[in-house]
Amino acid sequence: MSALDAVRRRQSWSKVTPEAPTREELLPLVAAAGRVADHSSLRPWRLIELRGEDRERLGSAIAEATGDSSPSSKPLRASLLIAVVASYRHSDKVPRWEQEAVASGVAHVLSLLLDEAGWGVIWRTGGYTRTAAVARAHGLGPDEELLGWLYVGGKPGKTPGRRTPVDAEAVLSRMPAARTDGDAAPAQDPGKAEGCGKKAKKKAKKAAKKAKKRAEKRRKAEKAERRLRKAEKPS
Numbered sequence: 001m002s003a004l005d006a007v008r009r010r011q012s013w014s015k016v017t018p019e020a021p022t023r024e025e026l027l028p029l030v031a032a033a034g035r036v037a038d039h040s041s042l043r044p045w046r047l048i049e050l051r052g053e054d055r056e057r058l059g060s061a062i063a064e065a066t067g068d069s070s071p072s073s074k075p076l077r078a079s080l081l082i083a084v085v086a087s088y089r090h091s092d093k094v095p096r097w098e099q100e101a102v103a104s105g106v107a108h109v110l111s112l113l114l115d116e117a118g119w120g121v122i123w124r125t126g127g128y129t130r131t132a133a134v135a136r137a138h139g140l141g142p143d144e145e146l147l148g149w150l151y152v153g154g155k156p157g158k159t160p161g162r163r164t165p166v167d168a169e170a171v172l173s174r175m176p177a178a179r180t181d182g183d184a185a186p187a188q189d190p191g192k193a194e195g196c197g198k199k200a201k202k203k204a205k206k207a208a209k210k211a212k213k214r215a216e217k218r219r220k221a222e223k224a225e226r227r228l229r230k231a232e233k234p235s
């Protein structure tokens with residue numbers, strides 16, 4: 001199967017059957033996923049397999065983080081969870097966000113390879129993902145952070161619904177036209193875009209409005225996460 005076909009066919013499986021790949025089956029896929037672009041080859045990531053009772057320990061850590069009296073059953077939704085860890089390396093050249101991008105790339109590629117190998121996968125997180133209790137349960141170091149878990153299992157008979165197809169025309173644009181008055185052009189200036197027809201201008205305006213809303217939502221979520229992490233910091 002070509003990479004294009006594999007990517008087009010991949011989809012997340014929120015429900016999976018109890019079968020799971022063995023460690024031996026996982027190893028070549030992990031090695032291949034590690035081939036993602038990696039600035040300065042820092043390898044700023046690692047993975048943790050959670051099987052059997054490990055998932056119950058994670059359930060207890062989630063309960064500790066959320067203040068629930070009984071362990072969370074969420075980790076029991078698949079018999080294999082792969083925790084994705086960003087392991088930040090000291091570098092004057094490669095900031096943390098670039099290192100997190102590498103770890104995220106590994107998770108995406110591994111999901112794709114598992115899917116292509118016939119396994120059902122879904123990447124999950126939760127408000128508790130970066131809490132101290134959950135970090136402790138995974139044995140994370142001070143320079144490590146979780147990016148969530150790949151839940152892996154067998155693909156059940158019923159295929160999950162597919163996401164709306166990506167409108168490539170809407171997301172692939174050109175830089176805004178250069179301005180001659182010395183002022184920096186605004187990040188989104190759809191009305192002045194070079195060679196835009198009326199329809200394209202309207203579409204670009206709508207996309208800019210949507211992007212603004214998304215950015216606002218993201219800012220709010222980041223603020224909430226910072227607050228949560230501050231509250232979770234061991235004193």
Ligand SMILES: Cc1cc2nc3c(=O)[nH]c(=O)nc-3n(C[C@H](O)[C@H](O)[C@H](O)COP(=O)(O)O)c2cc1C
Nearest residue numbers: 010011012013014122123124125126147148162163
């Ligand atoms: C970092 C990250 C975290 C995610 N966390 C969750 C989650 O906690 N729960 C969930 O239902 N989907 C989560 N998703 C989305 C699913 O993994 C999946 O992409 C989504 O359901 C769309 O399905 P598709 O991949 O088939 O298009 C997350 C995705 C990413 C990349």
